[in-house]
Amino acid sequence: MAHYTQAEQGKRHASHVIFGFPRRYAADEVELALPDVAAARTLMGAALQPLDSALAERHAQLAPLLSTELDSDALLARCADVIRIGYARLARRHGSFSAEFHAYHNEEHILDIFSGRISRLIAANGVSALGLRDWCVLDMFAACHDLRQREEPMYEAGVGANERASIEETFRLLDACGFSRESDAELYLALDLTISGSTFDARPPPGGAAFNAAELVQSGGALAAKLAQKLDKHRPGWRDEERLVHAHKLALVAADLDTANVAEPFNRFAASAENLCLEREMLCHRNLDDGESAQPVLGFLTDGQDRFFFDLHRFSSELGRQAFGSAKEENAARLKSLSLGLRARIAMRGKPENGRQVLNAYGETVAGLVQA
Incomplete structure (x- = not known):
């Protein structure tokens, strides 16, 4: 197996970075303490059962698509590992296993999207509305888009610091669960864009005054609505890249899932x-x-x-x-x-x-x- 320096890894994986902002968010204590499913189960015990039940239900919902993808059972198993670990990490950071509880952005928010809203999406549109790997992207988006919630606000290409940190952690999580940045490149690309698009108005106030990101919850909608314009500016020619066009489509769906509390x-x-x-x-x-x-x-x-x-x-x-x-x-x-x-x-x-x-x-x- 080839070994790369950190700089070489950055160049090697540059094609997965859509907007080109610096990648600077290192693993924190929670990520290091929960590297795999075994650690997630040790932490959560029976509290992981609601997610396990939801994962089994999702597998049944996706059954009609399993013949469309080579090694589909292995794909779903890796996807489930990502989701379980992401669920446990959010529970440990800001959920029921945390001393810094967030009333909204906790592991229940993952279940709301994963179990409730994606199931409604399947029921309303049919499982064949998207491909198997697309549903995997949306499922992993549910588990990973809010992994990091306490980053210092920073505005780059409209993408918030929490989202950028969550993207980086998600990439490391996919790596750890057996996904490949080469053969599964479209999954990384789609998760990059879906998580980026979930940003809620990350702009600092006029004059550069200090601010708290919490004050911006209702100051603007999801970035997904403006993603096409952002891509035009930061990734000219993206409309000729089939994978990016498809990732953009999934980002719009993901934003609707994230904000469907209105429904x-x-x-x-x-x-x-x-x-x-x-x-x-x-x-x-x-x-x-x-x-x-x-x-x-x-x-x-x-x-x-x-x-x-x-x-x-x-x-x-x-x-x-x-x-x-x-x-x-x-x-x-x-x-x-x-x-x-x-x-x-x-x-x-x-x-x-x-x-x-x-x-x-x-x-x-x-x-x-x-x-x-």
């Missing part, structure tokens, strides 16, 4: 908004029992949600629209009622003392709408 049953949609709010306040170092949290929480759960749902969010792919479009429309009227109802409840009770009071009022308003 969840209304109580789940409302809960996802609350979790995003909790995570945002935590990352902004605001205590929900302090007065300074009242207006940010109220703004997020009213104007912020309305702006994202009605102005910023658009399904980017036809597959996404088919699977989630009608359910989003069903949530629209209820979201308007939720925002109006929360404002009315707050106005009736007087100015809230803190964010926790706003969240309590939000929960009461949601309960009333769900029961109606």
Whole structure:
């Protein structure tokens, strides 16, 4: 086996780097502690069972495609290893096995996309809508696109630092699970573009002021909608590269999966908004029992949600629209009622003392709408 220096490896794998920004995110303690499935199982034990069940269900869903790909069982096994390890790493960093819990970006978010939304995509469009390796890309995207959540914000080609770090870790994870950057190049390329496209407005504020990425959750939609323009600028001629064109198609589908909380049953949609709010306040170092949290929480759960749902969010792919479009429309009227109802409840009770009071009022308003 040939041995390469780090610089030689960078040149050797340059073809997998779409936008050409520096690769600078080293493995952290969690990545080093969870290098394989055995370590993931040791950490999580029975807590890995929901994912194992979802993986078995996915294998059954993909059964009609298994004859279309050489060594398809081996492909799915490697894919499952990536997903299990990614799931455990996110659980250890920011989920149920972490001291730095993120209310939204934890291992449950992986299950929401992997088990719930991709299954809905298959049900709505048919498993033959994409190839076996395409479904593998989307499954691994679900597990890997949010692996890193605490990187210092940095804007390069519209791709956020968290996403760039997640891409690098994903590449190392694929390597460790038996994928090849040569023979599986299209998988690396597609994961690079799908994870890049999941960035939510990574721009710094005007004037270069310091900022917290959590404040930008609702300032712009997913980068996927602008990926074609970014590729035109940073990868001229990409439309003549079949693999890149196909990766772009998958990136649009992946973005729809990531933002399809707008199409969840209304109580789940409302809960996802609350979790995003909790995570945002935590990352902004605001205590929900302090007065300074009242207006940010109220703004997020009213104007912020309305702006994202009605102005910023658009399904980017036809597959996404088919699977989630009608359910989003069903949530629209209820979201308007939720925002109006929360404002009315707050106005009736007087100015809230803190964010926790706003969240309590939000929960009461949601309960009333769900029961109606």
